[in-house]
Amino acid sequence: QLQLQESGPGLVKPSETLSLTCTVSGDSISSSAYYWGWIRQPPGKGLEWIGTIYYNWNTYYNPSLKSRVTMSIDTPKNQFSLELDSVTAADSAVYYCASLPNSYGSGTLPAWFDPWGQGTPVTVS
Amino acid sequence: QSVLTQPPSVSAAPGQKVTISCSGSSSNIGNNFVSWYQQIPGTAPRLLIYDNDKRPSGIPDRFSGSKSGTSATLGITGLQTGDEADYYCGTWDNNLGPGEDWVFGGGTKLTVL
Numbered sequence: 001q002l003q004l005q006e007s008g009p010g011l012v013k014p015s016e017t018l019s020l021t022c023t024v025s026g027d028s029i030s031s032s033a034y035y036w037g038w039i040r041q042p043p044g045k046g047l048e049w050i051g052t053i054y055y056n057w058n059t060y061y062n063p064s065l066k067s068r069v070t071m072s073i074d075t076p077k078n079q080f081s082l083e084l085d086s087v088t089a090a091d092s093a094v095y096y097c098a099s100l101p102n103s104y105g106s107g108t109l110p111a112w113f114d115p116w117g118q119g120t121p122v123t124v125s
Numbered sequence: 126q127s128v129l130t131q132p133p134s135v136s137a138a139p140g141q142k143v144t145i146s147c148s149g150s151s152s153n154i155g156n157n158f159v160s161w162y163q164q165i166p167g168t169a170p171r172l173l174i175y176d177n178d179k180r181p182s183g184i185p186d187r188f189s190g191s192k193s194g195t196s197a198t199l200g201i202t203g204l205q206t207g208d209e210a211d212y213y214c215g216t217w218d219n220n221l222g223p224g225e226d227w228v229f230g231g232g233t234k235l236t237v238l
Contacts, residue, residue, distance in 0.1 A: 037227075039170075046127070047162075047170065047213055049227040063221050096169055109217060109225060112160035114172035114181065 002026040002034075004097050004117040012091075012124050018084040021074075022097030022117060029078045030055045035100040035110050036080045038071065040093040041119075048093075052100060052109075053080060060109075087124045094119040128153060128221070129214055129230035136236040141204050145212050145233045147197040152220030153228060159197040161190055164232075165210045173212075174199060201235070209237050 008020035022036070029036070038050040051061040053071040061069050068085040084091060097117045100110035130148040137143040147159065161174040172181055174190035177197065189200040197214055214230040221228070 039229075046211075046232040047164075047215075047229040049215075049229060052227065060224060060226065063226060111158040111217065112172055112175035113162070113170075113215070114175070116169040116171070119169050 002099055002115055004099060004115060006095060006097050006117045006120040008095075008120060008122070010121055010123060012087055012122060014088055014124055015086055018082070018087050018091060018122060018124070020082045020095055020097075020120065020122070021079050022081070023077070023079050024099070025078070028075075029073055029080060030075050033102050035102060036071075036073070037098050037100055037113060038082045039096045039098060039113070039116075040091075041096070042090075042093040050082065050084075050095075054102075089124050092122060092124045094121045127231045128218055128228050129216070131212075131214060131230040131233045133231070134234045134236065136238055137204055138238050139204050139206060142200065142202045143204060143235065144201075145199045145214075145235070147199070147214030147230045149195050149197075149216070149218075149228075150220075151195060153195075153216050153218040154192065154197055155195040156219070157216045159190070159192055159214055159216045161188075161197075161199045162213045162215065163208075163210045164213065170213065204237050206237050209235055211235070 003025045037052040070083040096119045098113040158176045162170040164170040177192040178190045211232045217225045218228045219225045
């Protein structure tokens with residue numbers, strides 16, 4: 001059973017880089033069976049997709065965040081990571097990692113997030 | 126402002142049925158599968174529906190999904206107080222930039238009166 005767990009600092013200073021890691025258990029991060037994603041939720045607001053990465057490092061980023069986002073995969077540690085540069089208070093949110101099952105095969109992006117990590121709150125201040 | 130439009134809130138009595146709409150366009154719902162998520166306050170979202178109308182194992186058949194054209198609908202029957210949560214739809218959009226981008230609806234708060 002696939003499980004995901006976010007980790008990283010809960011407090012980041014403005015203008016610095018937010019760095020989070022998602023540790024995957026239950027399967028290999030380098031499996032072609034999954035894509036991996038980050039989603040965030042500002043306090044009292046809705047869900048915002050940040051980006052998605054595949055084991056071959058193909059990445060898909062939210063256009064509104066693309067200039068500041070980098071996602072990567074650490075195969076030996078079975079982890080994937082998020083870096084968000086030049087953060088401001090508007091980046092304060094609960095950050096979730098999630099998997100996207102690659103059910104359609106090559107050439108078609110997966111269409112749902114499951115499962116999700118429990119989320120980690122990040123405050124920029 | 127999301128490209129997928131959901132009503133901010135819906136409410137119904139226990140035992141009743143409620144539907145939550147998710148309206149989009151040909152660049153998102155019209156040409157892609159829709160998924161739905163339930164988020165109970167203080168917890169992570171949970172997948173309820175994928176591929177427009179399929180339920181993952183463990184999701185009761187009280188939850189259903191459908192899609193028609195550029196709109197999708199989540200239905201919940203036999204409402205229980207435990208169904209009080211925020212509900213989000215989501216899908217890919219290929220008109221926001223080069224390539225495809227995932228979008229969520231703004232969310233709908235369900236109150237079981």
